[in-house]
Amino acid sequence: MFVVILRFAANKNQAPQHMAGHQEWIHQGVQDGVFLLVGSLQPGQGGAVLAHDTTLDDLRERVAADPFVAHEVVSAEIIEIAPNSTDARLAFLAA
Template identity: 55%
Template sequence: MAAHKEWIAQGIADGVFLFAGSLDNGQGGTVLATGEAPELLAARVRRDPFVEHGIVSADIVAIRPAIVAPALRAALAAA
């Protein structure tokens, strides 16, 4: 778990991850990422210790927001 948390912290420090957290149903977690090319993001996800050791499998889903709240738009612009 410590190595996974370090991986998340690095993604946040790099400005790629905006947030990360567990799902309420205990069935995994999610990370919101921005500003990294798809192939680089995929490589980053493969370096997650949970993924490297086969503890979890990761799906990357691209989102193209159509409507964005001003506060989120500002956060995304700053990232």
């Protein structure tokens, strides 16, 4: 399981130009079953993605393809988590 932190970067002001592509990138990640949760970092600091059922290398490629990352609207940090215990509702994450 991975957490991707997308913090606004040098070209934050270009976000409106790349928003449609970024939203399509999010939609594709959800459709592919890789993104379990996508949301905003508050207050207005960027975004975060909870990713699952992928490899670190594949996720790095996917993140690099985000127009926000490619155009330095955000900087990306990928954190890998190896779940030890989970609530029963999230047991699939430990599999």
